[in-house]
Amino acid sequence: MAVRLHEIGEFGLIARLKEIVWRTDARVMVGIGDDAAVVTYERPVVMTTDALVQGIHFTRDTMTPETTGAKAVVATLSDLAAMGAVARHLLVTLALPPDTDVEEILAMYRGMADVCETYDVTLIGGDVVSTGGPLVISVTATGELLDKPLLRSGAKPGDILFVTGDLGGSAGFLHALFADRLTMLMPLDLALLRERHQRPTPQFAAAQILAEEGCTSLNDVSDGLASEAHEIAEASGVHLVIEADRIPIPPALRAYARMGRESPLDFALYGGEDYQLVGTVDVRRAGRVLARMQASGVRFTIIGRVTDGAPGVELLSQGIYQTIEKRGYNHFEAALRGDKEIR
Amino acid sequence: MAVRLHEIGEFGLIARLKEIVWRTDARVMVGIGDDAAVVTYERPVVMTTDALVQGIHFTRDTMTPETTGAKAVVATLSDLAAMGAVARHLLVTLALPPDTDVEEILAMYRGMADVCETYDVTLIGGDVVSTGGPLVISVTATGELLDKPLLRSGAKPGDILFVTGDLGGSAGFLHALFADRLTMLMPLDLALLRERHQRPTPQFAAAQILAEEGCTSLNDVSDGLASEAHEIAEASGVHLVIEADRIPIPPALRAYARMGRESPLDFALYGGEDYQLVGTVDVRRAGRVLARMQASGVRFTIIGRVTDGAPGVELLSQGIYQTIEKRGYNHFEAALRGDKEIR
Structure with missing residues (x-):
């Protein structure tokens, strides 16, 4: 008992x-x-x-x-x-x-x-x-x-924008759970999405390489890529361009999104709880950082670049640029509405 | 609005x-x-x-x-x-x-x-x-x-037992509030008890003197003198004797306790949330510590002594020794009972 x-x-x-x-x-x-x-x-x-x-x-x-x-x-x-x-x-x-x-x-x-x-x-x-x-x-x-603090505020035009791991899986699991579609997933896809939600990992291996090699800005992805990229853009006073096709989305999430005609990108941009790192690196160091990440088994993906212009974030998708809103998740409003989707 | x-x-x-x-x-x-x-x-x-x-x-x-x-x-x-x-x-x-x-x-x-x-x-x-x-x-x-950590575990037979400030006022305020007796208190007494409950102060001035002069054990009084004294007795493996008449109880609390025929001692022993310090000092240093406390405006009261014997706490009151139970407050049990008395 x-x-x-x-x-x-x-x-x-x-x-x-x-x-x-x-x-x-x-x-x-x-x-x-x-x-x-x-x-x-x-x-x-x-x-x-x-x-x-x-x-x-x-x-x-x-x-x-x-x-x-x-x-x-x-x-x-x-x-x-x-x-x-x-x-x-x-x-x-x-x-x-x-x-x-x-x-x-x-x-x-x-x-x-x-x-x-x-x-x-x-x-x-x-x-x-x-x-x-x-x-x-x-x-x-x-x-x-480890070395200097890696802040959100040092990104400069010309830098590349990267993320570690893949994004959107955690939100995809919640979406499938609340839409009562878990049984529609292939068992291995379900296991992967559940793992992304239930067992995220802190990115210390990547952080150590970035501390040693230097990165110009860094943030963790707890509230979705859109919100975190905005924080870097605002703190650094730069414009970020994200190329939609480069965002690393797990195939299990793509498969799930196809079923319900959801956009897999939305999960990555606005989902959150991925606990990956997003940041910027001087373009001249990017090759070396990428090589070290690969040698350490860390998935490291270049997803865009830093440009001049008013602080903000744009998404380049199929040749078209569109502005990405910050869309910070308002826990308090959601709780009051009694949202089923938890955060 | x-x-x-x-x-x-x-x-x-x-x-x-x-x-x-x-x-x-x-x-x-x-x-x-x-x-x-x-x-x-x-x-x-x-x-x-x-x-x-x-x-x-x-x-x-x-x-x-x-x-x-x-x-x-x-x-x-x-x-x-x-x-x-x-x-x-x-x-x-x-x-x-x-x-x-x-x-x-x-x-x-x-x-x-x-x-x-x-x-x-x-x-x-x-x-x-x-x-x-x-x-x-x-x-x-x-x-x-400031110097060495002041632990609960170094009290030894022969040391004196002290407390800073006065005890029981915070619990007295709550008791009067829940018994609906606030209006029975003299205005200044009410103000003092409310102050004890609502605006406790951390005892950094006393702590600094004790760190410099050395004390053999130290604990803060968050759960009542009985429970905190027991923690020192257990951690140090000693017996503590508290003389009831020496426990510093604010006159406002004595006045309140008289009205309802409550024991003012019970508020000090089992009340808690006083945030004073209780501890032990080598008897040869006690005079110097007391003098420095007085010079700093810190109320410092010798309330008993450390003796040999099985770990435990005794109260000496009107010539009679009685064992004091640890009586740790069980928040979880209290919450389940829906106790009116909050802690």
């Missing part, structure tokens, strides 16, 4: 969580168990925080407890990668309904612990509180800068 | 929040506005996180938006003080219902900004997400260690 959170209490829960996340880390002077953790860093410290809310960012249909925990950490680590940092430590706060099944919480932490092990990150603290509402996971991550 | 959050969206809100929290800080290389913040530290870094949930930790009756923001920060900074650190940076995550009045959110941030200014702390980032449930504020704070 399921053990509920209120039966074991905060101290009971924390004792079990400590076992799951415990690992050795020479940078940790004081770990979980006192008022606060104490850690040491040798370089400038990069810090970021990201939260996921049940019913808004995930549901029982879209994610398992284990992938929810893992993804909450990945979403936060992705911001560290986008700054050119290596990840170091995590603090995790959970607001939990008191009747939560303890096994679900432990599964979430096992998901976090797996990601921590993969990227050599240590969970050093957190807080567990009760809520009368949905589950909230808030993750704060620290990293150390 | 009130502007609701969904009308201005995440980007609109963040632009306004940035204005409120902006301040210069030579340790900040990259502040709010990119994927992550970048900061520099010279000493070991202390990190902690704390969350408040509406309906559990506060309601519209117990707190104003401005004091809620301030207290969320103070609760987190208090842990830094209890480690012997000076505060540096904050990351704040808010999960907000989409129909939240924007003015309330701005008031919360003004409360945070006031605390930041007082303790020379800079808010360097955060996240704002939508929730279908109650408002959640999650604050992560960093600090730099």
Whole structure:
């Protein structure tokens, strides 16, 4: 029978969580168990925080407890990668309904612990509180800068625009789920799209190469390529041209989009939660960066270029230029409408 | 007319929040506005996180938006003080219902900004997400260690046991509020108890003296003296004797307790949210520590001593020793019962 959170209490829960996340880390002077953790860093410290809310960012249909925990950490680590940092430590706060099944919480932490092990990150603290509402996971991550911080603001005309990995798969999975079309997908296509949504990966290998070779701007793709490209264009004061045919879209998504006559591009441009990197590189360095990415097994695709002109983003598709709106997703408006599509 | 959050969206809100929290800080290389913040530290870094949930930790009756923001920060900074650190940076995550009045959110941030200014702390980032449930504020704070970390684990027989400030006032205010007895209080007593609950202060001045003079254990009083003393007893493997008459209880609380025939001691022992420091000091250093505390205007009270014996806490009251239970407050059980008393 399921053990509920209120039966074991905060101290009971924390004792079990400590076992799951415990690992050795020479940078940790004081770990979980006192008022606060104490850690040491040798370089400038990069810090970021990201939260996921049940019913808004995930549901029982879209994610398992284990992938929810893992993804909450990945979403936060992705911001560290986008700054050119290596990840170091995590603090995790959970607001939990008191009747939560303890096994679900432990599964979430096992998901976090797996990601921590993969990227050599240590969970050093957190807080567990009760809520009368949905589950909230808030993750704060620290990293150390590899070299200079990789900002959004240095793109210049002539640079090439790139992305890592492929885009739109995560949004494609949600679309198929909510349109009740999962069974229309080929099993391997379904597995790939689900994987893109449930198990994104932070792009540290790419970030390290970019930190070493230099890139002129960098951003992670959490809200869709259109929005992230706009952020670079605005921060750098440049114009970006994206060539539609170059955007890397997984064949599984193309197959899905064909069925429902959806545009696969829309998923890549406005979908989000891909956690890939988008950025710009000086054209003279592009060849070397591409070669190193290939040697490291990182998919790296040139999708456009930086030009003069008013800050903004254009899409070149079949010889025609069209302006791409920023179209930032307004979570608050969506939640109020009771959107089925979660974000 | 009130502007609701969904009308201005995440980007609109963040632009306004940035204005409120902006301040210069030579340790900040990259502040709010990119994927992550970048900061520099010279000493070991202390990190902690704390969350408040509406309906559990506060309601519209117990707190104003401005004091809620301030207290969320103070609760987190208090842990830094209890480690012997000076505060540096904050990351704040808010999960907000989409129909939240924007003015309330701005008031919360003004409360945070006031605390930041007082303790020379800079808010360097955060996240704002939508929730279908109650408002959640999650604050992560960093600090730099002044000297060695002040842990809970070094108390030894013969040490004196102390607390800063006074205890129980915060719980007394909540008790009076929920028992509908606020109007029975003298106006100045009411003002003091409300202040204790709504505007606690982190004990950095005391922490600095303790870091310089050395203390053998230290903890902050967030869950009541009984629970915090137990944490020291367990971490240090010692027995603590608290003399009931020495516990500093504000006269306003004594007056309130007399009315309802409550025990003022219970508020101090089991109330919590005082955010004072409790700890132990070698008896040979106690005089010097006391003198420096007095010179700095910090109220510092010797309330007992450390003895041999099995880890635990005893209260000496009118010549009689009684064992004090840890009585950790189980938020989850309380929430399930629908307790009126919030924590």
